[in-house]
Amino acid sequence: MRSPIEGDPSIVFARAKSGIRSSRRTTITLVLATAFLACAACGTKGGSSSTAGPTAGMVSPTNGAVPAAVVDPSTVGSITGIVTLIGPPPAPRLIYMTAEPMCDRQHPTPVVSPEVVVGKDGALANAVVFIKSGLENYSFAAPKDAVHLSQKGCMYDPHVLALMVGQTLEVSNDDQTLHNVHMMAKINPSTNRGQAGGQPAIQESFSQEEFAIPIQCNIHPWMRSYAFVFKSPYFEVTPNSGKFELKNLPPGNYTIAAWQERYGTLEQRVALGANESKMISFAFDAGAAQAANR
């Protein structure tokens, strides 16, 4: 025979009132501690990562409140150089696409991650060289032509791209499978869109300068690319030769930065005179990065 109160949790716990009192105090303390930890953690989030970038040279005045400086074509110079990797490059990392037969079929040979691409004499590809500071008084119009990113063989091409604020980024899907194009921007709005094979290209533009925006396909998690958005046209993504050239630069004192996905960012200060050409180089230390990764 069951007594009337038997098995009613509310009564079981009511009887326990006094016993719980001390536990309750502890629980409240623990909850407050957690809330504090959560706030502390949230406070450390946000912000974007590293640097700014290379190329081109069309310049135009701005319509901001303070009149922008205008680049005088008769005084421009250039900064050229090379990005290299010192030390042995990391062992190539293979990408396994067996989970997606359509992707796998397109690659008769093993696919290597394009994270670190080293050419002759340590030349480092996919590094972004750009002017981090020194152009604050200038304003530049974005080129009309779009920058293209293609998804082919379940890989992004190019692996790293750079464009200007307001310039169009065009993403096409050349595969016969579905991809999602997830642009994980932190300063600009983050977007995530599905794109079936053969669908019209996705067009995107960014209203603010932002560096190293990861572009990822979460359907195929090995697909990752990076986009840099700059206010100025002085940036370049290094080819396999590792070489770069920042042309038509007005004279001034600049901080030039080079970013590489795995090895981070290096910076140099350069004073460029009128009509001057300077050569610099960036050398990433493979050993230091490997030690940091350990």
Next chain:
Amino acid sequence: MAEAMRRAGVYKFAFATACCTVLLLVAGALVTSNDAADSVPDWPLAYNRIIPPWVGGIRYEFTHRVFAGLVAVLTAILAVWIARSETRRSIRRLGWTALALVLAQAGLGALRVLKGHPALTATAHAILAQVFFIAVVSLALFMSPWWQRELPSLKDSGSPSLRSVSLWTTSIIFLQLILGAGFRHGAFGIIPHMGGAAAVLFFAIWTSRTVRKRFKTVRELRKGAIYLNSAVGLQILLGGAAYGAIVAARTAVQPTFVYVVLTVAHVLVGALTLASSLLLTLSCFRMIGPSDAIETSSHAVDARTARAAGKASA
């Protein structure tokens, strides 16, 4: 007779719902470990379809959604069934609370998909999952024949009482799961989670020692303590292995098999650790009287004696 069958039916259904919730937790962990949370950018449809293309990460995300839908339906049925058949008001309320939690959880899941902010929304989603799991496990226990039958009222003269110690342990494990979820989704570092593991180990040992010292002969509590200790031990081993896999996977191009297996197992055993501690705590509250009800005895009453006394009075 019909009443007993009905009670057994509700209990079995609640138990099945709790089991499905475990599967749902595993499905959710698989989504995170396979980096597939954003593989379906829309909600509640998937690529504007009821069933999306069965490729890549979509398989994990869509399976998670299907299990979530199933658990929501089961919880709704359970809440209605309990509301129509249960005389205990607190249980009826808990049934509706579980339903509200699963719906809130679906809302958080939608927010995670549509708004992003993984550190915040995914952590909240993972924490609410544990809260819902606690609610469903509690419901299954409260509906069980064991809970509803007459049980001896044991006395605990020790200080702090086992009820307090077990409640602290469950609270600490819950906090530890919050820290773990925060680490997994980028809201916290690993240090708070490691500190939490030490605290959980300490409280689990304290609880089992208390059970052994004061209620050695009470089978239910002894078994509860064994389950808790086993789960905590396994979880700490898995935690170490999972952290190793996470460190190794930091430079990996894609989630590795070892990383996925270890991290999902760590999430699963974490939930089971919480469940085992919760069941032990509730059992303590069910079987042991409050400290202030103790008369003069300074020793715990042997369960067998208590059972015999219970039978005699019946």
